[in-house]
Amino acid sequence: MTLHDLLNDDRPHVFDGAMGTMLYQNGVFINRCYDEIVLKQPELVSRIHEQYVAAGAELIETNTFGANPVKLAEYSLDAQTHEINAVAAKLARDAAKGRALVGGAIGPLGIRIEPYGPTSLAEARALFRQQVEGLVDGGVDFIILETFADPSEIREAIGAVRDACDLPVVAQMTINEAGTTVYGTSAALCAQRLDEWGADVVGLNCSVGPHAMLASVEAMAAATTRKISAQPNAGLPREIHGRKMYMASPEYMAKYAQRLIRTGVRFVGGCCGTTPAHIRQIADAVHARGRTASPPARRPRTVSRASRSRADRTSARSSPRARSSRASRSCRPRASILRRCSRVCSC
Numbered sequence: 001m002t003l004h005d006l007l008n009d010d011r012p013h014v015f016d017g018a019m020g021t022m023l024y025q026n027g028v029f030i031n032r033c034y035d036e037i038v039l040k041q042p043e044l045v046s047r048i049h050e051q052y053v054a055a056g057a058e059l060i061e062t063n064t065f066g067a068n069p070v071k072l073a074e075y076s077l078d079a080q081t082h083e084i085n086a087v088a089a090k091l092a093r094d095a096a097k098g099r100a101l102v103g104g105a106i107g108p109l110g111i112r113i114e115p116y117g118p119t120s121l122a123e124a125r126a127l128f129r130q131q132v133e134g135l136v137d138g139g140v141d142f143i144i145l146e147t148f149a150d151p152s153e154i155r156e157a158i159g160a161v162r163d164a165c166d167l168p169v170v171a172q173m174t175i176n177e178a179g180t181t182v183y184g185t186s187a188a189l190c191a192q193r194l195d196e197w198g199a200d201v202v203g204l205n206c207s208v209g210p211h212a213m214l215a216s217v218e219a220m221a222a223a224t225t226r227k228i229s230a231q232p233n234a235g236l237p238r239e240i241h242g243r244k245m246y247m248a249s250p251e252y253m254a255k256y257a258q259r260l261i262r263t264g265v266r267f268v269g270g271c272c273g274t275t276p277a278h279i280r281q282i283a284d285a286v287h288a289r290g291r292t293a294s295p296p297a298r299r300p301r302t303v304s305r306a307s308r309s310r311a312d313r314t315s316a317r318s319s320p321r322a323r324s325s326r327a328s329r330s331c332r333p334r335a336s337i338l339r340r341c342s343r344v345c346s347c
């Protein structure tokens with residue numbers, strides 16, 4: 001079985017839920033490098049993968065969301081980029097036992113790239129490639145790029161995958177309550193761009209919970225013929241008695257999984273705050289629906305010129321002069337927002 005088999009069977013399919021949330025619930029404190037856990041406590045990571053497969057996940061993700069050389073360098077682990085990714089991939093494969101496909105998870109680098117920061121597009125692509133090569137050597141079935149906010153950055157990540165292998169790519173952005181990335185790009189235009197750049201599946205993850213994701217996913221489905229994925233978080237966390245709690249129950253997530261599928265989503269799962277209990281309810285709801293109805297047929301619409309020009313400002317390659325004028329625009333994301341985005345999602 002391959003991702004292409006799932007793409008062609010006209011049925012909805014279920015991703016797993018959060019890995020970071022589960023590691024935290026199992027006592028891994030947040031000052032640790034979560035990606036290194038595949039070396040330090042491989043049995044814990046394997047057990048979580050197994051719980052998701054038992055709950056009904058047909059696609060699971062490696063514990064490598066932050067396993068790029070930039071983020072690993074914060075723990076002096078950048079020299080082990082290849083090893084961590086390869087071991088994580090093998091752990092997931094062994095845990096899946098052929099009952100689920102394994103996606104190699106790649107998140108943002110955690111630094112700003114041009115024109116917002118000093119790292120060039122070519123440097124970003126080379127950094128992503130190190131992670132891709134480890135995941136491929138470990139035997140993943142596909143690559144999943146997730147929680148990206150900067151269209152230019154995910155374009156380089158897609159390019160790194162294409163440079164290194166011919167595996168299918170799932171490409172997911174993250175949005176805010178307004179339905180755009182922090183760079184101001186609409187979900188619909190993200191879908192068009194990801195499609196043009198060669199992603200096999202395009203979608204959203206993390207963000208602001210399933211309800212807010214619904215309208216944006218519908219706009220994406222209208223803007224591309226690629227299959228759509230949605231992995232919302234369990235709402236934004238609230239502080240209760242000093243602990244961060246996610247408030248969306250498994251039943252609530254399952255109800256929205258059905259709604260997401262009615263809007264055209266073909267791959268549904270969960271991000272931060274979701275657990276095997278959420279995935280079990282989602283799988284039950286999705287498969288109950290799959291027995292009675294197929295997802296709706298979709299016809300792509302062209303994104304409006306006004307919307308396109310917004311994204312062109314943020315995502316297209318342009319002259320140094322245009323880049324420098326763009327950098328001074330008010331839509332430039334604040335550093336605090338970028339830090340929060342990369343920290344909040346542990347996927």
Ligand SMILES: [Zn+2]
Nearest residue numbers: 206271272345
């Ligand atoms: Zn997340």
